[in-house]
Amino acid sequence: MSYPSFCLEYDFEIDRVVNWLRSGGYRKVLIQLPPALMRCFSYIYSEIESQIENVILTLSANPSYGSCLVDEVGARAVGAEALVHFGHLEYPFYSPSIPVLYIPLEWRGANIEWLAERIEEVCRDVESCCVVTTAQHLKASRVASGLARARFVGLILGCYAPPAAASCDRVVVIAGGDFHCVSAALMTSANKVICIDPYERNVKGARSLVEKILRVRLWKISKCINARHWLVIDGVLGQHRSTVIDRIRSALSSSQRIHVAVAYSIDESTIRNIDPCSYDCIVVAACPRIAIDDLSRYEKPVLTPGEALMALEGRIDRYVYPW
């Protein structure tokens, strides 16, 4: 069976998957892939079934933007005994209830010397320089940081940065695109974040990326300061955030009301269905990037949990992200 050639650019660690399936005796397995790599399912299937007899692999076609949503529901529906989640490592705030193997999908095209030179350049003028990255560049970033004598502090997610990053003078983000660069800047400080894109081979400061975003966010927060009717949309699995919702609930005054909804995935139509005219301010608790990336044009303010607490507690002098 044929498959796209770009599948070979990533390390699916087939031998590790096969060993794990063999040692657990798993025959019915759900496979979860990032949307852009779902087309590599036939490659994975043929590689695994050439080494294990009678294995039944099912592809989860639900979107997999993070390991916060390991597809436990899909696994149960097809009677899978285990799940292999490609593209991320385990989410720090959630452990799934079925056996899961996480394969980070290291990108094979990394040029470690080029990365080390760039890290060295951007760390030259500071005392403490930390490097964070995504699952696809974990090994390359660790080695390049060592060569550049920078401190490698681990994985960055859209809603999580390693605690050590907060105390560094400079945070270097090695990742494709702007998503993790913006996340690092929102979680630490735009002034100290520099982003290196190993695919495009470019280097940029985060400040220009987040200045406009922060202006829009503060305007939306200010519109919620006197809001009376709040809607909070919670998520499921690793996006279920009861503690965060409790904090929002306890910050409300006696004249404010909150309703909570829950959804597996949230987009504009989810909110439009619930909110004909009832709510002044909407909070997405599930994934903080939905409010910023997908719903910033919605006609009512849609906030992250951190932004909601800023509005409710009247603390708008320091931007809080994600909660």
Ligand code: SF4
């Ligand atoms: S940013 Fe959103 S999708 Fe990414 S790990 Fe966090 S909750 Fe999950």
